[in-house]
Amino acid sequence: NAGVMQNPRHLVRRRGQEARLRCSPMKGHSHVYWYRQLPEEGLKFMVYLQKENIIDESGMPKERFSAEFPKEGPSILRIQQVVRGDSAAYFCASSPRGLPYEQYFGPGTRLTVT
Amino acid sequence: GESVGLHLPTLSVQEGDNSIINCAYSNSASDYFIWYKQESGKGPQFIIDIRSNMDKRQGQRVTVLLNKTVKHLSLQIAATQPGDSAVYFCAENTGSGGYNKLIFGAGTRLAVHP
Numbered sequence: 270n271a272g273v274m275q276n277p278r279h280l281v282r283r284r285g286q287e288a289r290l291r292c293s294p295m296k297g298h299s300h301v302y303w304y305r306q307l308p309e310e311g312l313k314f315m316v317y318l319q320k321e322n323i324i325d326e327s328g329m330p331k332e333r334f335s336a337e338f339p340k341e342g343p344s345i346l347r348i349q350q351v352v353r354g355d356s357a358a359y360f361c362a363s364s365p366r367g368l369p370y371e372q373y374f375g376p377g378t379r380l381t382v383t
Numbered sequence: 384g385e386s387v388g389l390h391l392p393t394l395s396v397q398e399g400d401n402s403i404i405n406c407a408y409s410n411s412a413s414d415y416f417i418w419y420k421q422e423s424g425k426g427p428q429f430i431i432d433i434r435s436n437m438d439k440r441q442g443q444r445v446t447v448l449l450n451k452t453v454k455h456l457s458l459q460i461a462a463t464q465p466g467d468s469a470v471y472f473c474a475e476n477t478g479s480g481g482y483n484k485l486i487f488g489a490g491t492r493l494a495v496h497p
Contacts (some may be wrong), residue, residue, distance in 0.1 A: 271425075274394065304487075309391045311472055311487040347490035360426050369415055369476040369483045376431060 271295070273356030273363050275376035283382045288348040288355070290378045301344040302372060303336060305331075306358045315359075317343060319367075351382045391470060393492040395420070396493060402460040402495075406473035406488045413475035418447060418458045422469045430458070431470075460493075468495045 273320040274293040282288050294301050299320050304312040305328075315329040318338035329336065333351075346357055358379050362372040396402050408416065414435045418490045419427035433440045433456075440447050446459040456473050470492050476484040 293442065302485075310488045314486065317482070325484065335462070346407065362426075367483055369474075369485055370417065370432050372429075372485065374428070376424075376426050 273298075273361060273373050275359075275361055275375035275378050277378060278376060279381070281383060282351045283383055284352055285350050288351050288380055288382075290346040290348075290359050290380070292325075292344040292346070292363070292375060294344065294361075295365075295373055298363035298365045298373075300364040300367045301338050302362045302364070303344075303346050304360045304362070306360060308357075312360060315346075315358035318361050322345075348380075351380075354381050356380055356382045391490050391492045393487045393494055394464075395496060396463050397495045398463060398465060398495055400463055402458075402467070402493060403431045404465045404471050404491045404493065405459075406458075406491075407458040408454050408456060408473065408488065409486070410475060410477050411451070413477055413486075415438075415476035416447070416449060416456055417476075418445075418456075419472045419474060420467075420469045421472065421490075427472060446493045463493075463495050465495050465497065468493055482488050 276291050291362045301318045303315040316329045316336045317325040332351045335347045358377045360377045362374045364371040417432045420430050420432040420497040421427045431442045431445050431447050438449050444461045448457045468492045472490045479483050
C-alpha cells in the first residue's frame with residue numbers, strides 16, 4: 270500500500286506565477302489535510318477536505334490560495350500570483366475516517382519563490 | 384544541555400542518555416495528543432499518542448506524560464541513539480466544529496552526539 274504521495278517534491282516559481290501542488294492520498298483515504306511549514310517552525314493547518322467538499326479552510330489565506338479534492342484524482346493546492354512569503358514546505362496528510370491518529374503525512378513539496 | 388536557536392529550541396544529548404522534550408499546549412478542551420518526529424526533508428512521522436483521560440503512556444523506548452492541570456506534555460526517549468536526531472513536534476486534537484483538527488506546537492530539535 271503506497272503512502273501519501275506529493276508532487277512535485279520541489280517547485281520553483283517566479284513572483285506572480287501560479288503554483289500547483291498535488292497530493293495523492295493513501296488508497297481508501299477520503300480525508301485530506303494541507304499544512305504549511307516555514308523554515309524552523311511548526312506545521313500550520315491550512316485546509317481540511319473530504320471528497321468534493323471543503324470542511325475547514327480557516328487556516329488558508331483568503332486571497333490567492335484555493336484547494337480542491339475532486340471525486341477522482343489528487344487533491345490540489347493552488348497558489349495564484351505567488352509572492353516570496355509563500356516560500357515554504359507544504360505537507361498533506363490523508364486519513365481514512367478523519368480520526369487524528371490516522372493522519373499519514375506525505376513527503377512535502379518545497380516551494381521556492383524567486 | 385538546552386539552548387534556544389533562531390527559532391527552534393535545541394536539545395543536545397549524548398548517545399545513550401535519556402532525552403526529555405517538553406511541550407505546552409493551548410486548549411484545555413483538547414482530548415487527544417500526538418508526538419511526531421520529523422527528519423530533515425521528510426514529512427512528520429507518528430511516534431506515540433495519548434488520550435486526555437490518561438497521564439502516561441509507554442511505547443518502545445518512548446514515554447509520553449500528560450499534565451492537564453498545567454497543560455503540559457512531555458516525550459521521554461530512553462537510551463537516545465543518533466537515529467533519534469530530528470525535530471519533534473507535539474500536536475493537540477481540538478475536536479472543535481464536530482471534526483478532528485490537529486494543532487502543532489513549535490517543535491524542538493534533538494541533536495544526539497556520539
